[in-house]
Amino acid sequence: MGEIDSTFTGQIFRTSMTRKELDDWTDANSPDMPSLMVEMFGNHHLLVDHYTEARTLGMDSYLAHVATSYETMMTTILRNKVDRGYHLDEMLRILLRAARSYGRGLEIGDVAQRVGKRCDMELWTSLSIMLSQCIEAIQKQSPGWKNENVSEDFRTNEWQALLKGRLSKATKDMVPVAEYLTDISQLSKMTRNTHALALDGIDGLSCWSTFNQKILQTERDEQAWLQEIDGRIGSPTSRSTKEYIPESRVPCASGPTQSTKNSTKFVFTREAAQANLNKYISGARLAFGNFWGHMQVVGTAWYNWNAQLSYHDDQKNQDLCDLLKQILDMVRGTNFETSDFRTWDKWFQGLVHSFTENRHALLRAEGVQPDENDIDPAEVRAAEAPPLPLRQLRLRLRELVPEPDLVQAELRELVSGLARDRVSQRRRLKSVNKN
Numbered sequence: 001m002g003e004i005d006s007t008f009t010g011q012i013f014r015t016s017m018t019r020k021e022l023d024d025w026t027d028a029n030s031p032d033m034p035s036l037m038v039e040m041f042g043n044h045h046l047l048v049d050h051y052t053e054a055r056t057l058g059m060d061s062y063l064a065h066v067a068t069s070y071e072t073m074m075t076t077i078l079r080n081k082v083d084r085g086y087h088l089d090e091m092l093r094i095l096l097r098a099a100r101s102y103g104r105g106l107e108i109g110d111v112a113q114r115v116g117k118r119c120d121m122e123l124w125t126s127l128s129i130m131l132s133q134c135i136e137a138i139q140k141q142s143p144g145w146k147n148e149n150v151s152e153d154f155r156t157n158e159w160q161a162l163l164k165g166r167l168s169k170a171t172k173d174m175v176p177v178a179e180y181l182t183d184i185s186q187l188s189k190m191t192r193n194t195h196a197l198a199l200d201g202i203d204g205l206s207c208w209s210t211f212n213q214k215i216l217q218t219e220r221d222e223q224a225w226l227q228e229i230d231g232r233i234g235s236p237t238s239r240s241t242k243e244y245i246p247e248s249r250v251p252c253a254s255g256p257t258q259s260t261k262n263s264t265k266f267v268f269t270r271e272a273a274q275a276n277l278n279k280y281i282s283g284a285r286l287a288f289g290n291f292w293g294h295m296q297v298v299g300t301a302w303y304n305w306n307a308q309l310s311y312h313d314d315q316k317n318q319d320l321c322d323l324l325k326q327i328l329d330m331v332r333g334t335n336f337e338t339s340d341f342r343t344w345d346k347w348f349q350g351l352v353h354s355f356t357e358n359r360h361a362l363l364r365a366e367g368v369q370p371d372e373n374d375i376d377p378a379e380v381r382a383a384e385a386p387p388l389p390l391r392q393l394r395l396r397l398r399e400l401v402p403e404p405d406l407v408q409a410e411l412r413e414l415v416s417g418l419a420r421d422r423v424s425q426r427r428r429l430k431s432v433n434k435n
């Protein structure tokens with residue numbers, strides 16, 4: 001998304017384009033726009049010729065076109081041997097993450113202005129969501145596309161059915177049940193699976209959060225506008241939006257006034273964001289639920305088998321905890337919270353802060369001594385901390401010793417006594433030597 005050129009001077013995409021104009025638009029945008037998004041606009045233009053209301057087309061209308069476009073793109077990649085050795089399931093997982101980012105990318109920098117020079121922003125958002133839904137549907141049809149030769153997976157019955165726009169097996173939005181582990185040997189695989197689910201959860205929740213924030217911002221802007229009107233005409237804030245507009249500002253034959261335009265803008269913006277939010281909410285809820293169940297299983301295993309965990313795995317586990325923190329921050333205070341969310345959220349905070357320190361705290365609570373090379377990060381920080389200045393040392397001494405002045409006086413007296421003893425000893429030695 002960041003590679004989209006800001007100096008584009010070509011025409012803006014229109015469904016009324018001729019085939020020649022569409023080809024010119026495609027050629028001009030292919031170098032820097034995401035390839036499948038360019039294909040989505042071409043598919044959308046094609047479908048408009050057959051449907052009068054293209055915006056209401058469902059995922060089933062685009063499915064075959066997306067599968068065909070993807071196979072065509074991958075055939076070129078495989079021929080040039082730049083597939084990095086991924087199998088089809090892995091590539092689809094990566095593609096889904098990229099597709100979900102296309103809608104969110106408009107919030108970054110001036111990407112929205114760059115895209116706006118090429119197409120309608122609402123159409124871009126709508127097609128990016130449609131692309132994500134199609135890829136999700138394709139993923140669910142996988143019988144296990146893991147052949148080293150990806151071309152073999154393209155010849156399977158499931159993929160051939162997708163090229164015809166058919167789903168060979170029913171898809172259900174069902175969260176797989178995460179069973180509690182019975183042996184620590186199962187933990188490594190469960191941790192890897194949960195890490196992948198965390199990435200899916202972040203993608204789904206981020207898409208949902210983007211459009212949810214748009215709705216909240218629109219509501220704040222509308223409330224500020226209503227308060228401005230309220231202060232201008234002295235109306236109570238409990239009255240309806242329509243009553244805030246004075247009679248002199250009601251639309252007339254000459255056209256709508258600025259107040260009416262603002263009111264309509266808020267309604268359209270909120271409805272558009274709500275429509276996009278509705279498209280993402282089921283996927284986000286499914287992705288979070290899937291991750292949440294697995295994370296509880298992993299967290300329980302970490303607690304039960306804490307003494308058997310290897311410190312060599314701390315960084316891998318901390319990476320998962322970092323993803324967990326992002327998800328907790330996005331879910332906290334939203335309607336995605338489950339009945340047990342707050343309890344687990346509180347317990348997970350120790351892991352999120354530092355997995356290693358939390359593990360050492362549990363070891364100390366159990367009276368278990370860590371391995372010789374398994375050093376507590378708190379001890380490392382204390383050892384690496386710079387020495388305190390003299391003034392802070394004196395203040396620290398006053399905190400530790402109730403009467404530091406008395407202690408210092410006793411120390412001086414002790415030193416003086418030692419000095420007197422040394423002088424007396426020297427005198428005795430001299431007298432002995434004389435005799």
